[in-house]
Amino acid sequence: MNCIIPVEPVKYDAMKFRIFIGLFLIGLSVVSFSCNPGNSAGKKPKRVLLIVIDSLRADHMGYASEGKSLTPWMDAFSEDAVRFTRAFSPTNATIESVAAMFGGLPYSQLPGQPRLQGLPEETITIAEHLKEQGFITHGWSANFNVRADQGYAEGFDSFAYILPNTRPDGSIDDVLRSIDHSYVKSSKNEFIYVHLQDVHHPYQPGYPWSEIDLEPYTRDVVRQGNMYTDFHSLVTGIGPYYDEHQSVQQEDIDYLYRLYKNAIRHVDDRLEELLDALEYDPEKDMLILTSDHGEQFFEQGFWRHSISLVAPELNVPLIVRSPGMPAREVTAPVSLTNLFATIVDLYEFEEPNQPTGRSVLPLMRGEETVVEPVYCESIYNRRFGAALVHEDWFYWLSISHFDSHPWSTWPYQEYLFNLNDDILCKNNLSEANPDVTRKYNEMLVGSHERWKEFTSEAIAAPDTGPIMGDNILPSTPKPNVENTVTTKTNDSPISFEMKSVAESMNYEATITEAPLPHYFQFTYKLESGKYMLYLYNPETETKYHHYLLRNPVADWKTLQLNVPKPENGPVALKIISVTEGTINWKAPTLQYMQVPDLKMVGHHESDIEEWESRFTPEERARLETLGYL
Numbered sequence: 001m002n003c004i005i006p007v008e009p010v011k012y013d014a015m016k017f018r019i020f021i022g023l024f025l026i027g028l029s030v031v032s033f034s035c036n037p038g039n040s041a042g043k044k045p046k047r048v049l050l051i052v053i054d055s056l057r058a059d060h061m062g063y064a065s066e067g068k069s070l071t072p073w074m075d076a077f078s079e080d081a082v083r084f085t086r087a088f089s090p091t092n093a094t095i096e097s098v099a100a101m102f103g104g105l106p107y108s109q110l111p112g113q114p115r116l117q118g119l120p121e122e123t124i125t126i127a128e129h130l131k132e133q134g135f136i137t138h139g140w141s142a143n144f145n146v147r148a149d150q151g152y153a154e155g156f157d158s159f160a161y162i163l164p165n166t167r168p169d170g171s172i173d174d175v176l177r178s179i180d181h182s183y184v185k186s187s188k189n190e191f192i193y194v195h196l197q198d199v200h201h202p203y204q205p206g207y208p209w210s211e212i213d214l215e216p217y218t219r220d221v222v223r224q225g226n227m228y229t230d231f232h233s234l235v236t237g238i239g240p241y242y243d244e245h246q247s248v249q250q251e252d253i254d255y256l257y258r259l260y261k262n263a264i265r266h267v268d269d270r271l272e273e274l275l276d277a278l279e280y281d282p283e284k285d286m287l288i289l290t291s292d293h294g295e296q297f298f299e300q301g302f303w304r305h306s307i308s309l310v311a312p313e314l315n316v317p318l319i320v321r322s323p324g325m326p327a328r329e330v331t332a333p334v335s336l337t338n339l340f341a342t343i344v345d346l347y348e349f350e351e352p353n354q355p356t357g358r359s360v361l362p363l364m365r366g367e368e369t370v371v372e373p374v375y376c377e378s379i380y381n382r383r384f385g386a387a388l389v390h391e392d393w394f395y396w397l398s399i400s401h402f403d404s405h406p407w408s409t410w411p412y413q414e415y416l417f418n419l420n421d422d423i424l425c426k427n428n429l430s431e432a433n434p435d436v437t438r439k440y441n442e443m444l445v446g447s448h449e450r451w452k453e454f455t456s457e458a459i460a461a462p463d464t465g466p467i468m469g470d471n472i473l474p475s476t477p478k479p480n481v482e483n484t485v486t487t488k489t490n491d492s493p494i495s496f497e498m499k500s501v502a503e504s505m506n507y508e509a510t511i512t513e514a515p516l517p518h519y520f521q522f523t524y525k526l527e528s529g530k531y532m533l534y535l536y537n538p539e540t541e542t543k544y545h546h547y548l549l550r551n552p553v554a555d556w557k558t559l560q561l562n563v564p565k566p567e568n569g570p571v572a573l574k575i576i577s578v579t580e581g582t583i584n585w586k587a588p589t590l591q592y593m594q595v596p597d598l599k600m601v602g603h604h605e606s607d608i609e610e611w612e613s614r615f616t617p618e619e620r621a622r623l624e625t626l627g628y629l
Contacts, residue, residue: 043324045286047190054200056291058315071268078319082364086333087318089293093306097292104340104356118150124352126340128155136186142170142197169197179277198267202226203259205266221252237302241406291316299424309387309396310425332371333389392420395440402564412459467594475587477505495584507573513592514568522588523558529581534574
């Protein structure tokens with residue numbers, strides 16, 4: 001017997017049906033979205049494009065500043081990207097910065113020995129690692145210091161150093177011509193590196209930016225995008241030492257600064273053209289826009305870079321746009337050394353057989369993560385030091401203060417800046433915040449072997465200052481010719497007067513306490529004319545200082561100069577009349593100073609000397625004029 005269960009007929013409710021279908025479709029779309037790699041933050045890009053705009057400061061980007069934007073294209077691009085407002089270069093010079101970016105570590109920690117100011121051969125670069133993963137790799141560099149023979153082409157299938165056409169360095173036009181001539185997009189994954197030089201000094205913005213917003217300029221201090229001294233060498237800085245023989249006025253600074261800003265506007269205006277040439281596809285490719293270092297315009301009394309470890313020289317733009325990665329602003333400090341690990345993390349590749357920093361992918365995704373301090377270093381020439389960025393603080397330890405501050409009697413100086421209200425690093429808060437200063441010194445000392453000696457106690461100047469030796473200069477100078485016009489007074493102290501043009505008075509002595517630094521003092525009154533002080537080793541022709549006295553001084557003025565690394569042997573001071581005038585001076589002094597002998601670990605000064613010696617005199621003169629040596 002069949003059991004029949006009566007079933008009531010289903011009543012059709014159109015409204016409920018529409019609601020059901022709507023919820024079903026929404027759920028289906030959510031599932032589809034989560035399963036579609038094209039819409040997820042974990043999508044692996046087809047290509048990685050790394051564009052480095054040399055010397056570009058972060059605070060000149062519209063997205064990272066409150067002033068007038070110089071970068072409308074990059075600002076618009078950043079709206080759909082991850083923007084880092086506190087990205088820092090690992091150092092303030094191209095050679096070490098690019099090497100650290102490629103190797104994922106500070107330059108001093110890269111595996112292997114420096115290759116005459118280049119990438120150590122043993123270091124595994126991001127290009128090498130991606131090439132091992134099947135990527136095709138291409139590089140174009142318009143910077144003289146980033147060349148194949150310096151190791152930067154390691155891992156690249158093709159690497160072009162762009163020879164200049166109309167500028168001292170290759171321009172973006174030269175780069176575009178090379179790309180158009182040689183680049184063929186591959187069906188495989190690609191890593192592309194482009195290093196643009198147009199913002200680097202000499203500032204020579206292309207048309208129309210070579211003519212826009214420039215006031216008439218008639219002085220001869222700024223010439224062809226650079227700033228020159230009376231001796232036709234590049235200006236280094238202004239201050240207690242530099243102001244005399246450079247005569248830099250505010251109008252010179254303003255004009256030079258406008259050229260720099262127009263160079264930024266020029267590059268921003270051409271970036272879309274560059275990306276078109278590289279066939280950039282925002283739906284498939286990852287694009288990283290950054291800089292190797294910033295630029296200083298006398299915020300610390302200096303111009304250019306590689307002199308002071310302050311934010312204007314280190315805080316760089318960093319914009320990362322990758323398929324499926326939501327746009328956001330990241331205010332936590334990060335280092336460019338993190339880019340290597342971030343790319344490896346994004347593709348989920350195995351890490352290379354060397355440390356490569358820490359991935360910032362969690363920050364890019366908006367995940368909560370522990371923000372670690374960022375370390376920067378300077379090993380350029382002899383201006384050694386380190387900086388640390390953490391939370392809102394910027395700590396800088398200068399450990400060869402003699403070199404950038406020749407009037408200093410102490411080689412160590414601590415600086416502390418609050419980035420919230422002092423991004424230009426003008427107000428040193430280290431003495432007002434001793435606990436914070438000590439905290440960051442301890443963090444620096446514990447960060448790596450190379451800094452372990454530089455504790456607060458070791459670098460602190462004693463109340464008595466350095467121990468000074470006896471004056472080795474004689475009290476009376478010798479004229480270079482018999483008829484040099486001088487007068488000697490019997491007043492105490494003794495003073496001299498010289499009026500003859502193109503003649504000199506000479507002090508001669510012998511240094512026996514090298515390599516101890518020596519301190520030189522010269523007290524004078526200048527009524528009129530120009531006079532040159534020249535302190536040097538007459539045997540080896542090593543120049544310690546040259547200084548032009550040009551501004552009239554009614555009262556006695558004392559010039560103080562430090563010779564950080566003198567040579568044992570003869571030393572001479574010449575006082576040379578450049579133009580006719582009258583000058584009085586007291587007997588000068590040259591004394592050795594006893595200061596702590598803390599050695600910098602791992603610098604490559606000998607390599608620099610060997611690298612410089614390879615150039616012909618003509619090539620060396622050209623590179624010195626351009627500021628490379």
